[in-house]
Amino acid sequence: MLDLADNYASLERYNIQPAKSSVTVFHMSNKAQNHLDCWTLGSNPLPVSQTFTHLGLTRFSMEVKDGAITEKVKLARRTAYALMGTGLHGRNGLPAAVSLKIYKSYVLPRLLYGLEAMNLDSKQLRELDQYHIRFLRQIQSLPDRTARCGVFILLGTVPMEALYHLAILSLLGRIFRANNVFITELAIRQTSVHDTNSKSWFIKAAKTLQHYGLPPIHSLAENPPTKDQWRNTCKRAVFSFWKEELTNQAVNKSTLINLSLDVNIGTPHPLWQDVNAALFDIKKAIVKAKLVTKTYTLQINKHKFNKYRVDPRCPLCGRDVETLNHFLLHCSSLHREREYNLAKISEYINRVSDTSTWIYIREDDFRAVRFIIDCSNFSDTIPALKKVHVLQHLEHLSRNLCYDLHTRRAAILSVCSRDVQVMSRDVQVMSRT
Numbered sequence: 001m002l003d004l005a006d007n008y009a010s011l012e013r014y015n016i017q018p019a020k021s022s023v024t025v026f027h028m029s030n031k032a033q034n035h036l037d038c039w040t041l042g043s044n045p046l047p048v049s050q051t052f053t054h055l056g057l058t059r060f061s062m063e064v065k066d067g068a069i070t071e072k073v074k075l076a077r078r079t080a081y082a083l084m085g086t087g088l089h090g091r092n093g094l095p096a097a098v099s100l101k102i103y104k105s106y107v108l109p110r111l112l113y114g115l116e117a118m119n120l121d122s123k124q125l126r127e128l129d130q131y132h133i134r135f136l137r138q139i140q141s142l143p144d145r146t147a148r149c150g151v152f153i154l155l156g157t158v159p160m161e162a163l164y165h166l167a168i169l170s171l172l173g174r175i176f177r178a179n180n181v182f183i184t185e186l187a188i189r190q191t192s193v194h195d196t197n198s199k200s201w202f203i204k205a206a207k208t209l210q211h212y213g214l215p216p217i218h219s220l221a222e223n224p225p226t227k228d229q230w231r232n233t234c235k236r237a238v239f240s241f242w243k244e245e246l247t248n249q250a251v252n253k254s255t256l257i258n259l260s261l262d263v264n265i266g267t268p269h270p271l272w273q274d275v276n277a278a279l280f281d282i283k284k285a286i287v288k289a290k291l292v293t294k295t296y297t298l299q300i301n302k303h304k305f306n307k308y309r310v311d312p313r314c315p316l317c318g319r320d321v322e323t324l325n326h327f328l329l330h331c332s333s334l335h336r337e338r339e340y341n342l343a344k345i346s347e348y349i350n351r352v353s354d355t356s357t358w359i360y361i362r363e364d365d366f367r368a369v370r371f372i373i374d375c376s377n378f379s380d381t382i383p384a385l386k387k388v389h390v391l392q393h394l395e396h397l398s399r400n401l402c403y404d405l406h407t408r409r410a411a412i413l414s415v416c417s418r419d420v421q422v423m424s425r426d427v428q429v430m431s432r433t
């Protein structure tokens, strides 16, 4: 190949710049690896480099192939960091739904640029996904232990694997719409001749089509769909697959028992809808998001990690174990805040539905907690909740309830910890005297 290039340059009477030419090896058999240093262009030996940049895309040799992903993640991290001034940092920043839009518009395109042309393996996809999920947790101010599927369901988005597949399908559509006979024949020949273990890009694309139940390559080559048709078809297929996948994963998570699994990919959960950019509103939504994903730390959670030293009883009233039910429905120290907010919720429920609805919700603790945590759980049983504005208003009221309980609890605990500090200081002074 190098000789051909050199001969052609000689015939056309131009010189290939030797200082700017180098060889980067992507695939090579074990036998050929012994000849790595023997590349020549005419009589000039060519250096072997690990990386080169073409059309803005940096390609890496087979020895440092993971470097491409690491560089991409670094680039995405730098982009996100540059956007921090706009409030893209979770707590004290913008609401998660707005942050997600900014992330999709500015960070994801830079992260995924050019990757659709590469045949990524599972390790490389995992590295990309780790960055993706960490970012989505950060903009919701959720801790690292939050269940993955819960993070995606709350924001109504999909994992990195789905985004990578969408990029591959989009490129495939562009290839067939270009009506290039040579490439179309190449695609059909490769998918007909190669087996499924091949590293051919078209085999990867064919497997992606099969994975989402889309038409095979030869059918697309015969009748290439229009740009809009293909984009909508791919989105529908990929989103419906991941909707089912995320729902199945969430069913098995004990921490997501109170989260409604009526997943709608492309639309954030009601919790993140209708959240104003005001700091106060965002704090309320963050507390609610932690309660929904069971990452809000109560005394029972601390006790699970240290059974001998931590008392599971409620530090506020000391009467019962501090579980989610106790915190939301029974703790006597939070009675005033709870009754004030529950009265508002019951009044609104009685206005939009019949009076038996609130009685039905309150007669069972499990049901009441599920309603407070995520009222969209009852969209099927309470017809009034099918209306979006009713659901959003109830979400707003329950968010207020959770936040008032949280702030009152934090205030009592801070007073208690201050008293304990004063007492321990007095004891130290007495022991010295």
Ligand SMILES: [Zn+2]
Binding pocket: 314, 315, 316, 317, 318, 319, 320, 326, 330, 331, 332, 333
């Ligand atoms: Zn209590």
